[in-house]
Amino acid sequence: MASGTYRDEARALIETIDDAAADALLKGAVDLHVHSGPSTMPRQVDHFQATEEAAAAGMRGILFKDHHYSVAPFIPIMDRMIGHLGVAMYSGLVLNNSVGGLNPFVVDAQLKMGAKLIWMPTAQSANHIRSSRRKSRLASNVALKPSPGLSVVDAYGELLDEVKEILDSVAEFDAILSSGHLHISEIWTLFEEAKRRGVKRLLVNHPMYGLHFTYEDITQLAELGALIEQSACLYIDSRFNVFSPQELKEHVLAAGVKHSSIGSDLGQVDNPTPVEGMRQAIKLCLALGFSEDDVRTMVKDNPARLVGLES
Known part of the structure; x- marks a missing residue:
């Protein structure tokens, strides 16, 4: 999947930035896309x-994401065990068939x-399954039995009633709504209805990776109020670099x-750790001219603002 040329370019730029500069910016960072384990897929942490x-890097918070179960009910236990480390811990639910x-x-x-956070379907969305079958950029999920593809719209392109109920619950709890791995056409329908129903926290993950966004879509959804998260693993020295x-x-x-925000989208084996991925992404951004x-x-x-961490 990874492009050797792109990885080489990224590595060369990353190496131009001093560790101290990146480590200073890593302090207080919040990673909303951590794929730690246990999971149906191998995880390195x-x-x-x-x-x-x-905590060792001085980060302020992380959010655990698994495609097939929610870590949220375990957060109080984890907080009792390691809350003294001072890292705010969050999780949510991905609406795949497995849950x-x-x-x-x-x-x-x-x-x-x-x-x-409530993610719309990811690995079991109809868009993800179609993309995987035609060998485009979305990776297939081979760990579970084949799953029917999920869509948030009916045959006429109208949002399903059960999805409207979900949006009402997200609004009631002031939770974050992520578009998951839906197709951009579904995302527009979903987010516009979400706004009408009072959802205030909207998140798009890796818009240019398998979701069929245009640059105009990114701009307009940002204007609608969505936070656009780029996945570090797609750009740094990672086997997922594309x-x-x-x-x-x-x-x-x-x-x-x-x-905009940057999440690591890391935790897989044979990849940088989430913290190292964030460090590399920070270096890459600095090397690209971002202040x-x-x-x-x-x-x-x-x-931090999206997840509700006070400054």
């Missing part, structure tokens, strides 16, 4: 290790157990720094 490494799909009852229960450094700059500028204030906005201020 578990949730405790991910938190410990974040009940587009089920308002499951969403209601998870929000009442502390889920901070974009050039210049494309990272273009993707960020399409939304604008004030509407320290720009980087601080994307790795600290914007994700």
Whole structure:
């Protein structure tokens, strides 16, 4: 999947930035895209290790994401065990078939157990499955039995009633709504209805990776109020690298720094750790000409604001 040329370009730029500059910006950072374990897929760090490494780097918060279960009910236990490290811990629910799909009852229960973020379907979305079958950029999920593809719209392109119920619950709890791995056409329908129903926290993950966004879509969804998160793993020295450094700059500028964030999207084996991925992303952004204030906005201020961490 990775482009050797792009990885070489990224590595060369990353090496031009001093560790101290990146480490200073890593302090206080919030990573809303940590794939630690246990999981159905191999992970190099578990949730405790991910938190410990974040604390060692001086980070302020992390959000655990698994495609097939919610870590949210375990956060109080983890807080009792490692809360003294001073890292705010969050999680949420991805609405894949493995957890009940587009089920308002499951969403209601998870929000009442502390889920901070509700992702629309990812690895079991219809868009993801179609993309995987035609060998485009979205990676297939081979760990589970084949799953029917999930869409938030009906055959006429109208939002499903059960999704409207889910949006009402997200609004009630002031939780974050992520578009998951839906197709851009579905995302527009979803987010416009979400805004009408009072959802205030909107998140788009890796818009140019398998979701069929245009640059105009990024700009307009940012204007709608969505935070546009770029996944570090797609740009740095990672086996998931599929974009050039210049494309990272273009993707960020399409939304604008004030509407952008960076999450590691890491935790897989044979990849940088989430903390190392964030460090590399910070270095890459600095090397691309983003100021320290720009980087601080994307790795600290914007994700902290989205998750509700007071300054």
